[in-house]
Amino acid sequence: MAYICDNCRKGTVSGRTSTHHRGVAGKRWKKRAQVTLRTFAPNLQKIAVMVNGKKTQMKLCTDCISKFKNVGKLAPKHTTALGMPL
Template identity: 50%
Template sequence: MANRCLICDKKKQVGVSSRHHRGVAGKQWMKRAQKTKRTFSPNLQWATVDGIRIRVCAKCLKLIKKEQPKGNLPEIASK
């Protein structure tokens, strides 16, 4: 199963995680903060829309819950 929202197509993103090191007098480059790559995952939740179970991000789930009583549901991408 893809780690992706079916409505807005939000997916994993790559970013940088860095640590905070305070400077040392005179030798600030010896204690330089390390930077490592990491992934940021979307906040995916299971939701049932029109009897279909789909994985959507929390932002789209909020939109679905807001629009469901009115009947204005967003288009679901069929993939």
């Protein structure tokens, strides 16, 4: 299973770490920290979503979760065996 949002396909991206630049006299900038590679991962959550009237579980990023909350497509938290909310 990939670490990708099921809705917008947002995934991990590689980049570099950033440091605070201290440009002062005395050549202290030569002793700065190394720039190393790192990965930026999306904030994924497992959420129950209503798809075609059925409750399915999807991995969504928090941006998509807030969009789904505005539209009202999230499944209710507690449902009976017939799928009706309590």
